[in-house]
Amino acid sequence: MSTIADNLSSVSARITAATAAAGRDAASVNLLAVSKTKPAQAVREAHAAGQRHFGENYLQEALAKQAELGDLDLTWHFIGPIQSNKTRPIAEHFDWVHSVDRLKIAERLAEQRPAGKPPLNICLQVNISGEASKAGCAPADLPALAKAVAALPGLRLRGLMAIPQPSTDVAEQNAVFAQVNALRDSLDLDLDTLSMGMSDDLEAAIAQGATWVRIGTALFGARDYSKPEPSA
Template sequence: MTIDDIPTRLGQVQDRLLAACERAGRAPDSVALIAVSKKQPAEAIRAAYCAGQRIFGESYLQEALDKMAELTDLDIEWHFIGRIQSNKTRQIASHFDWVHGLSDPDHARRLNDQRPPERPPLNVCMQINLSGEDSKSGIEPKRAAELLAACLAQPRLRVRGLMTLPAPCDEEDGQRIPFRRLRELRDALASAEHPLDYLSMGMSDDLEAAVLEGATHVRIGTAVFGPRPYN
C-alpha cells in the first residue's frame, strides 16, 4: 500500500457510493464523502485532493493544525470528527468548517463564542449515542431536543443535522437499525425552520447500510487511505 494507490482506492469508494445510491433510489450527489485523514500524512491528503476529493475529516487537533499549515494552497473543506475537549474549542472554532460530534451544551456555547467573526457560522452535527456504550461519545436520544435547543440559541453555530457512531455489526440488516433510528430521531426533531437535513453516518465497513437509511455524509478512512500511516 503506497500513496500512489490512493486515487484507485478513492475511485473504488466512489463506485460503492454510486451503487448504494442506485439501490436506494437516490441521486449520486446526495451523499458527500468525508475522507478521514487522521494519522495520515499531508502527502496522502494531497494525493486524494489531486484525485478530486475536497472534504477531509480530522480527529486529533494538533495533528490537523500541522497538516492545515502544510496544505494552505489547497481549497479543502475541513471537518472535525473527533472528541471535543473544552480546552481545544477555540482552535476548533477557528480552523474548521464543520464539527461532527457535538454533544455538550457547554461546548456549543464555547464554539459559538470563539468562532471568529470574519468566518461564517460553524456547521455542526449533534452526536447521538444510540448504543448506550460508555466508550462512545454522544448524547442520549432522550436528551437530543435539549441539546438542539441549546445549539439553536447560539447565533454563530448552524445546526445541520445528526451524527452517530454505532457499534460494529457484520450484517447489513443489523447495520441499518441504528442508522434508521438516527433518521427517525432527526425526523422527530426537525422543523420547517430547522430541517436538520444532514445525517453523518456510515464508515468503510457499513457505508451501504448508511446510504440506504438516508446518510448525507459518510466518513471513510481505511477504504481510502489504508489501515496505517505510510512510511
C-alpha cells in the first residue's frame, strides 16, 4: 500500500512532467495538498515528506487540525464555500482564501484580518461552467468584483480559482482552463495566480497556466463517503 510520501513523490513527478510538456518552469506550479476530511496525522506525514501548503474546506475541522499541528511550519489555505458568520476565524487563522465569490465576504475578511498579520491572499472563485450547484462568481460579474476586492485593505488579490465541471476529455479540460486564464488576463490587474486543476486534470490545468493545483485523492486516497461531511 502506497504511503503519503510515495503519493507526494508521484504527484510531484506528474507536475514536473506537465510543466516540461507545457514549456514551463516546474517552480511556477505549487502543490496544495487538500487535507479536508483527513486526520491531522495525515497532514503530519505529508509535512514530514516535504509538503507545506494545505487546503481545507470545513472551518471547524481545519481549526482543530491547526491547533493539533501548531508545532509545524504550515501554510493554510481555505478553499471551501464561505458563510458570512465564518469570516472572522478564516481571516484570523488562514494565509490564503481561494473561494471568495462576493464582495460582502471580501469586505468582512478585510475588516476582520488582524492588524499584525500580512495581507490575506485572496483568489476569486469563478463559476466557469455555470453550474447551479457550484459556488462562484459569474464570469460577467467578475470585473466589478475584482476591482472592488483589489481596493480593500488587509487583502491581496492574487488571482482566480475555478472548479470546472468534471470531464475526462482532455480537449474539454484544456478549453475550460484556458477560459479561466483568459478571464484573469482580461481583468487588467496585477494578478499572478490561477488556482485550478485537481487529481484527475492537473496536466490540462498546468498546460493552461495553473499556478496552484489542489490535490487531495492522489495524495491521501479517496474520501470515505460512509462518513458525513463535517459542517463548513
